[in-house]
Amino acid sequence: MHGSSDVGHLVDRHPSVTPERLIAQLVPPPTFADVSFDTYRPDPGEPSQAAAVQTCRQFTEQAVARRAGKKKMFGKREVLPGVGVYLDGGFGVGKTHLLASSYYAVGESSDYKRAFATFGELTQLAGVFGFMECIDLLSDYVLLCIDEFELDDPGNTTLISRLLSALVERGVSVAATSNTLPEQLGEGRFAAQDFLREINTLASMFTTVRIEGPDYRHRDLPPAPEPPGDDEVARWASEVDGATLDDFDALCAHLATMHPSRYLTLIEGISEVFITGVHPIDDQNVALRLVSLTDRLYDAGIPVIASGAKLDTIFSEEMLAGGFRKKYLRATSRLLALTAAGQAGRTIT
Template identity: 90%
Template sequence: MHGSSDVGRLVDRRPSVTPERLIDQLIPPPTFAEVSFATYKPDPAEPSQAAAVQACQRFCEQAVQRRAGKKKLFGKREVLPGVGVYLDGGFGVGKTHLLASSYYAMSGPREFKRAFATFGELTQLAGVFGFVECIDLLSDYVLVCIDEFELDDPGNTTLISRLLSALVERGVSVAATSNTLPEQLGEGRFAAQDFLREINTLAAMFTTVRIEGPDYRHRDLPPAPEPPSDAEVAERAAAVPGATLDDFDALCAHLATMHPSRYLSLIEGVSGVFITGVRPIDDQSVALRLVSLTDRLYDAGIPVVASGAKLDTVFSAEMLAGGFRKKYLRATSRLLALTAAGQAGRTIT
């Protein structure tokens, strides 16, 4: 390929997502396709990490026992409520690794039904199938894993609280990760006190496991590199088969035309994402869509090369001081890892 005109653009893609596709997507992302409890390497200086592995293994054993139920007279079984584990910690301490390991621990001689979804994917699933149908769909699962548990608005708070309560009653166990303790979910984002009942219902389902440690993504990760020029980005994109090249503002506008559940399909088959004209964002909804895209890119291990503002300045200081602070910091951490890979011309591992 010899010219930027040959390079595809994300803004030209209009993906659609069928309900079947949504179900098929309920698996750990490619980055975590090979993980297990054995491949998690606890930091000897952080005893909470080794303790978290043991807590997750115990949780998996309990989840299987709960699903099997209790024997009653005449060989019948009584369904026992599911259990919950909540992995709380900062960025890059291995929460998603342990969550995916819990998912994979459910395979064996008996293949148990289990699902792995981001919080956004779970709310989307309920939106597509309907609340009651979503409960029916998941009620015979052993385990539902929810990555990056977020409560961004009152509707989602109520929806997920009731959905998980119904599933747990039916013997489904729930594992979740977040940067926020259950009783603090929703703080600073909406009138949390109005929804304390739902939030407390959620908190009561989980045993909280705290994981301490530095962000492994920033171990040996240099600060944000000096961005290349627009011309360099276009030239590099043209040299990478399967890459896309987009203007930052145009891409942000395109993301607004579709639900974030389609972002995974949007980047399907893309080998690298090249963006020109990055600038700081001061619109919350634009920023949150960029966070969702960043998560999908990170999950898929797709490197990023961008010109314009440094990627650690995309979210303004004002935004980092608000209710979505943790979300933006996580996205910045992931963008730095993606651009480090882009600089080196490799995928994320």
């Protein structure tokens, strides 16, 4: 790409998000724009993966049938309550791929509306529109997909559980994946019970699908690469159109000035992100904001190049031992994948 010495900075961007934009964002991320059940490659050594594809296929057929309803006398139709599927498993086993495939399997037409949101986007939606308005907004949808249902915030979990109960009654089917609670992190298998307990009013409608297997991002992933120097990062940034260059601490401070729902707009139109002075973080709030930004960058497929500490050392051992372990490990995995993409073809001098 042609370069420009006048490199932009994420810290100079101050995005706002309209309600209309929030609705328009309720689609699978760009990384999963072209997926389907047919493009999911089950690991032959993990039969649960092929079984999960079948269950999700059946679920989407049921979702459409329930929205269509059953015929009553005089030809009117009565909408049936929605159904639910919960995909339980570690990260990198393809849960989001299957979730997005379910979204696409329910074909979009005037009769078949569907939405795909992270748990955070859904709580943001309820905050912007209000609880009842949010129900009205989504009540004629066939399917609501929720990626990374968060069980670590009781208030939000209760809110979304109530929202889902109301939507299911109105014929909306729900597919979800989730993160696990702190106590079960070593095991992971108990995520399903936690999820069902938290949404106990809905538990009976959810079919739980356990997907086993190693993180596919780690199947061939080398250890974190040696970071380039600050000057090298700045030089590379100046050679790429649409790139941004930011100091790590300044960027972290900037992220604190806005709700994570704006991070998608923050990185809109950016080709590559360059960061200098990366170092380990010990503040949980800073770390969680960085996780949110990483998810947005990963979803958009935007490469990252960073100087300073290696990217697999950002989250301290103490933090990895805490309640958000799964989020931090997922973010590290994604950062390494984005860095591998960024450093491909570049030589550190």
